[in-house]
Amino acid sequence: MPKPKVGIFSLTCCEGCQLEILNCEDELLDILGAIDLVSFGMAQSNNLDIDLDIAFVEGTVVQRSEVAILKKIRDRSKLLVAIGACATNGGVAAIDYDKDREELKRIVYGEAGDFIPSITPAALHEHVKVDFALQGCPIEKHQFINAIGYLLHGDLPLLPEYPVCTECKRKENECVLVQHNIPCMGPITSAGCDARCPSHYLGCDGCFGPVDEANVAMEYSIMKEKGMADDEISRMMQVFAAKSPIIKGQFKGD
Amino acid sequence: MKIVKLPKNKTNDFIEHLQSFGEVHAPQKKGKKSCAFQPVTDPSKVLIGEEGFLRTILPLKKYFHKPVDTLLKFSPKTGFEDAYEEEGNKVIFGVHSCDIHAILSLDRVFSGKYVDTYYFRRRKKVAIIGISCVPDDLCYCQSMGTSFVEEGFDLFLSDVGDGYLVKVGTSLGDDMVSSAGDMMTGYGDSDINEYKRRINEFPSLFKTKVDEADLPAILDMEYKSEIWEEMGNRCFNCGICSMVCPTCFCFDVNDEVCLDGETGERKRCWDSCLFKSHAMVAGGHNFRESRADRFKHRFLHKHQAFMGDFGRPSCVGCGRCTQDCPADIHFVGMVKRIKDDITCVHSGEEEK
């Protein structure tokens, strides 16, 4: 069987997910042995614009030109995988997606902003069909490696469909929320990070995005009980996931 | 039954002595405010007695039914091989009565029609040293009939003030005390009187009491109570109650494939009936579609269905689920409401 042709692409973001892939140091040679990596902007030159079996795309769509780039990638790829919080749920770039772009440009760039072709920030699924997502800010190495293994075997990867709390308790962590009153998004956030933040006494920031059927209303009222103000809670829920279908529309007028 | 006395000032020596029977694990500080069963390197760090603890974050099931366990490795060339790495003997010291009942419950479940060798090959390597405790506001083991234990331990230590009366439950337990030399002493009238005083006083120490009598039938009648919808709206389906429950045993089995796309590992990990995926079958159909359905299912399994299968509730009243639920769901309060509230609202009259 010929090796699958794979491309790794980046839209507007910090490129941390690509970096995380490069960080798979011990497995990199095995990965390159298993796939034919025809495009990977951060790591190689001579990238080819050819038909792909799998495209991994990180970043948020914030410029018109990126819509075209994304559509072209979609057209020539059998599978399109969103990687990271930006691609999956809009990420940090989309926190204020409802604000007037012209005004935001003026605030940030002054007059120079007039020349920046910024559009309403969007997650990939708002412009193209996304086959599945590897979440996180950045993604977790082990999930990327596992995903390639599953895909080579001919399956879609098996990703946790339960919240961070389960991973946290399987590690026998003390609960930061219940025992320490630290605001934590664990109960409504997809697992996959092995409870990275709560394992260090930090509340979960929700970078893996809301879990299926997340009980956002309950999280809201628990955070209020912990003493957070309404706008703090809504910001906390939107830092990574403003464009997630579960969060979108709950805090803004759209 | 053989009974001896362990003076408190000999407890640390005895824990040290137990190391010759296996790696000793006992409750020790975990995190900033919590406690967990962990390997003992310094007996003075063990939290029992007055400065003791009530509930460890995870119960003992973590030793026999691991949170994540690799069952086997597979490869198209060599077939599959067992991934179990032989583990040495362990002595778990400081286990409360409710947690011992929980192990007996798991033993029953895993020794059913299909004996679970993955569970028992670890289980049989573990010796259990129980210890008496004083209940807090969340403990309701007395109501669940688990505040006292007569089997399931190798030794059981009951506090009598200046020492413990040690009940010997097995021949291994007998070896443990016989080889302890003068760490163990005989006991006298004052010890017997203190033991009886404490046993008689014990029931009055419980602030939380529930009456489980007839609960299975009442739960049947309350199948359409609106309480389930109300709880479904609160519950996160986060799975914490299942992870920390000493008698929740559900697991999920998955294969992980390596980068060659061929070889891999089969793993099983703790699952929860609160997860949407738990009752999902081919075609995306789900037997328990809503959060309310799933919440009800767990509650009914603990207090009703298990009763039908094993003759007693699955819940042992340890209080962990109530303590750890991030949605502040009070499970004892739930039992009380269902049992006592004669103004329950029902969402339909017809038979379920």
Ligand code: SF4
């Ligand atoms: S711990 Fe509480 S919120 Fe979490 S699944 Fe159990 S009942 Fe629901």
Ligand code: SF4
């Ligand atoms: S249901 Fe709750 S109180 Fe009962 S045994 Fe499980 S964790 Fe303990």
